[in-house]
Amino acid sequence: MARPYNFSAGPAALPEEVLRQAAEEMLDWHGSGMSVMEMSHRGKEFTQIATQAEADLRELLAVPANYKILFMQGGAIAENAIIPLNLLGDKQTADYVVTGSWSAKSFKEAKKYCTPHLAAGALTGPWLAVPPEPTFSFSADPAYLFLCSNETIDGVEFHALPKAPAQVPVVADMSSNILSRPIDVAQYGLIFGGAQKNIGPAGLTFVIVRDDLLDRASPLCPSAFEYKTVAANGSMYNTPPTYGIYIAGLVFQWLKRQGGLAEIERRNIAKAELLYGYLDATAFYQTRVEKPFRSRMNVPFFLKDESLNDAFLAAAKDAGLLQLKGHKSVGGMRASIYNAMPLAGVQALVAFMKEFERTHG
Template sequence: MFDHRVYNFAAGPAAMPEEVLKIAQAEMLNYKGTGMSVMEMSHRSAAFENIINETKNDLKTLMNIPDDYEIMFVQGGGSTQFAMIPLNLMTKYKRAFFLKTGQWAKKAISEAKIYGEAEVVASSEEAVFTYIPQTTRADYKGDADYAYICYNNTIYGTHFTPGKLPDVDVPLVTDISSCILGEKIDVTKFGLLFAGAQKNLGPAGVTVVIMKKDLIGNAMDITPTMLNYKTHADNNSMYNTPPTYGIYMLGLVLKWVASQGGVDALEAVNRKKAALLYECLDNSKLFKGTVVPEDRSLMNVPFVCPTDELNNKFIAEATEAGLMELKGHRTVGGMRASIYNATPYEGVQTLVNFMEDFEKKNI
């Protein structure tokens, strides 16, 4: 039981900026003189239309999204995108390229196989996904409708750097759920980018899709209306009732990101936060990072102690100290610290201090 806010290192749903939660709290019963909560507001009301339009525009500005991209807010998380992408894009050659870099890429591959051929061009599965494979143009053989990557692998703590992106002529599709707004991403390199909100954007239940407009409109006949991007593009994400409160929270987070100086400023902080933690791991005789240095994520940092007993002891003592949700994914074991935008530098510093103390007592 805590009477204060903890440091929350959960992978998602994840920590949100305290300033954002305080605004939501203040506006809960009466949003800007409307006499009602955003939760109670018709999605067709002027007040909500304003919220959704501002949110779109703020994202466009923060991510430098060109005019020939559509921004959509949909439901169902990444797992629904795994079906929407082939249903909407795997339409000419019925074939797509995939880089298998983790569990979420694997799920995208399985789902694509329902609708066509999923060609795995490279994989790091043999090394428990501890690195991002380097591919060259020659690796992408034959026709395909698109190439798919998971930009930042939440579970395994790897991320793509620009030099490792597929060098292909087909549209690139990417899952940026765990790195959106945490580092600069060149939208123009991609045909479609998507992100579940619950890591770096806001609460679970909203998925952001950024899609080149000329890719919209070719869905397969069997596509459910709600899984056709055209439905959402044509209706400003309001074909039916969107997750209004989630979009409002996402909008508040975007305004907070802008107030912090935008993505460049946050990336600079994120690089410092990650450097602090990786340096601690690299200097430690007890803790060990699991990812090769060149592919290390800025957002998700998995690490292990030499024994499960020590891992469990560390997690238990950290939890007691208010350093929460440090248990790693079962396929990696050990610990994982997710240090998204909302985790302040002091949060990482507190974790590192705690790790150093723990090391002294347990080595």
């Protein structure tokens, strides 16, 4: 029987091939006699798994040699504190572009460690667009410029990176659009996110950081979260989330087999165009984010008659379309169509939505 299509915003669907391989290898990884969960993180088997995962991620994103890839814990919410603890140095502020719930949360957490400056956007929603670049107002001497490249809850995505002031490193929360398209890592000082959308299981955090930013951590930063320490120990200063790294590695291999990020982007564009195209063509459903800033990954939409919400969700579940309920702060529905969602899943969703419209319109 075919598996249902799972539109969860995260933790999110994984490629079926990855899950099948994980199930097969659960009791015995490559003849080692051990589950990956049972391996010492310092043993040769797990070292091989972690080294390969890092190399594959580096290849997929074409990460330059002067950037470290770190596998950490705590997710993006922990990084909201860990980033200022590592990057502020002797500066008193950092600039934040706030385009949704997640960057608003990042701004708020930064207040524990500095006086963050709102360079663009707003601290309360609804968030429906990235503000025009000429309206950005930078502070005089920020430690970094922070943005969230894709707002998972609000469905607002940066499709181009705004220009930061010279010498100001851009820090981007890419939790929900990492690996969805090629990016130029060299334009960033630091890229981070939780793995549980486009990479693997919850509990794994990725950080890609330029070498020159490793030298400014606060003495109050916990050692386990000090980038320099984590980097110097190959992400094994503390025991890493080994099984998460293994699954992430399987996903990286899967992405390579699909043809890498150029091919993945092509598919993601096709999926997004199909869904937004239908939403634009009907009055039964609505979508609110301004067209140039619509997320390819997270598509919030609303039934015009919201009294039908429960019926929609129940019928969708019966049709094998899972986890479509919108985030409580936005309401309505949300279809998250990450890399692991095939075009056939979006086709099935659109077909279902059309049929629901026909029978309830």
